[in-house]
Amino acid sequence: MKILQLFSYISTLLATSQVPDLHIPNQIHLHLPDLHIPNQIHFLRPLSGAGLQDIPGLSCSSWRLAVETNNIIGWETVPEECANYVGHYMLGQQYRDDSKVVADQALLHTNSINLAGDGKEIWVFDVDETTLSNLPYYATHGFGTTPYNSTAFNEWVEEGKAPALPESLALYKNLLSLGIKIVFLTGRLEDQRNATAANLKNVGYHTWEKLILKDSSYSGKTAVAYKSSERKKLEEDGYRIIGNMGDQWSDLLGTNTGNRTFKLPDPMYYIS
Ligand SMILES: *[C@@H]1O[C@H](CO)[C@@H](O)[C@H](O)[C@H]1NC(C)=O
Ligand SMILES: *[C@@H]1O[C@H](CO)[C@@H](O)[C@H](O)[C@H]1NC(C)=O
Numbered sequence: 001m002k003i004l005q006l007f008s009y010i011s012t013l014l015a016t017s018q019v020p021d022l023h024i025p026n027q028i029h030l031h032l033p034d035l036h037i038p039n040q041i042h043f044l045r046p047l048s049g050a051g052l053q054d055i056p057g058l059s060c061s062s063w064r065l066a067v068e069t070n071n072i073i074g075w076e077t078v079p080e081e082c083a084n085y086v087g088h089y090m091l092g093q094q095y096r097d098d099s100k101v102v103a104d105q106a107l108l109h110t111n112s113i114n115l116a117g118d119g120k121e122i123w124v125f126d127v128d129e130t131t132l133s134n135l136p137y138y139a140t141h142g143f144g145t146t147p148y149n150s151t152a153f154n155e156w157v158e159e160g161k162a163p164a165l166p167e168s169l170a171l172y173k174n175l176l177s178l179g180i181k182i183v184f185l186t187g188r189l190e191d192q193r194n195a196t197a198a199n200l201k202n203v204g205y206h207t208w209e210k211l212i213l214k215d216s217s218y219s220g221k222t223a224v225a226y227k228s229s230e231r232k233k234l235e236e237d238g239y240r241i242i243g244n245m246g247d248q249w250s251d252l253l254g255t256n257t258g259n260r261t262f263k264l265p266d267p268m269y270y271i272s
């Protein structure tokens, strides 16, 4: 896709933001190794690759699958050659479609449960790339190909201009209407509370039971440890976690993970 088209894509998708300076590499050309695939699995090969010519995107798509399934862990940046692929994915329909499947399954799960309606049933939502989308930020920072810059990212957080991920906002509204209370549990720091609360409200998350941010006692701890500990406190306070949704495995692993976990896509960064 040409840069100009991408520009118009972004401006349509993210009406709230200006994207002044996109540097997206030209279309990548992958060179597959000289594969010798046994006859019996030929039928598994995509037709377009039958002659062993390049299949643009195939390798990055395998990388993304491995990332989403937690098979590749501990990575710091998106491979440079996948910048274009990840950018297309995040800005295109596939990301939205994938997110919708997650939200739909979450609602299906909730509807399948006999809710007590006692005000103690909660849904735990992560914030970044779960309820709010930082796509306007990442679109100008290489879609995760450049190392995380906390200064730049925190400036963006303080602006409070992240749009909602529409599929999560729709789920949020459905959950509220079923009498489930909302808890936001985020790795954002306690001193980002005001900006985060204002941002959530501005984009439609008008109410919640708790907004839990990472306080200094957790500094140096992993997200798994921090979030497990906070979920444990919630359960000790008598809440029951009906569902737990995040874009990182570290939102969903550990203890007190709730009756079900739901993983949203995020091929842009990894948090342990
Ligand atoms: C990180 O972001 C800040 C603020 O935008 C910028 O001044 C700084 O140069 C960036 N650091 C790196 C290593 O890119
Ligand atoms: C957050 O907002 C409250 C009141 O709205 C204010 O008293 C407090 O100083 C603010 N905190 C920060 C860190 O800006």
Ligand SMILES: *[C@@H]1O[C@H](CO)[C@@H](O)[C@H](O)[C@H]1NC(C)=O
Binding pocket: 113, 114, 258, 259
């Ligand atoms: C949720 O999980 C707990 C603990 O596994 C279980 O006791 C409870 O029955 C589950 N509730 C629902 C509604 O599935």
Ligand SMILES: [Mg+2]
Binding pocket: 126, 127, 128, 129, 130, 246, 247, 248
């Ligand atoms: Mg997140």
